[in-house]
Amino acid sequence: MDCPKCSTSLTKKYYKGMMEVDYCPACRGMWLDFHELDRLEDVTFDDDAHKGSLVHHETDSACPCPICGEKLQEFQYRLYSLKLDTCAANNHGFWLDAGEDERVMEIMRQRAGEISRKRQAESQWAGLLKTMHSLLTK
Numbered sequence: 001m002d003c004p005k006c007s008t009s010l011t012k013k014y015y016k017g018m019m020e021v022d023y024c025p026a027c028r029g030m031w032l033d034f035h036e037l038d039r040l041e042d043v044t045f046d047d048d049a050h051k052g053s054l055v056h057h058e059t060d061s062a063c064p065c066p067i068c069g070e071k072l073q074e075f076q077y078r079l080y081s082l083k084l085d086t087c088a089a090n091n092h093g094f095w096l097d098a099g100e101d102e103r104v105m106e107i108m109r110q111r112a113g114e115i116s117r118k119r120q121a122e123s124q125w126a127g128l129l130k131t132m133h134s135l136l137t138k
């Protein structure tokens with residue numbers, strides 16, 4: 001497999017001790033299969049209802065998919081300014097430029113934090129209602 005950005009041969013790399021990715025030693029980008037990005041999200045974000053890859057903006061990229069050679073599509077990930085290249089033709093996976101993987105992790109950590117804070121507030125509120133209810137019905 002060749003790098004879609006600079007045509008250097010991709011090498012296998014064990015990413016953060018959890019999965020194997022195809023890594024470009026020249027531009028430090030990496031290729032992730034769809035299920036691999038799913039695992040990346042699972043690390044800090046395991047709520048399936050809030051997970052997923054919302055596409056907000058799509059444009060053609062000049063770069064070819066390293067697996068099938070079809071042109072990749074560039075899209076914006078969720079509501080953030082993160083841009084990923086994906087094989088839209090055959091759903092092979094994503095290309096992350098150098099540093100974009102850290103951005104994905106950061107977004108997931110941030111989202112997971114927001115949701116756990118919200119849950120905490122909700123359960124405190126529910127606890128208060130329960131207490132009030134039991135006081136009123138005694």
Ligand SMILES: [Zn+2]
Nearest residue numbers: 003006024027
């Ligand atoms: Zn490269």
Ligand SMILES: [Zn+2]
Nearest residue numbers: 065068087092
């Ligand atoms: Zn492809």
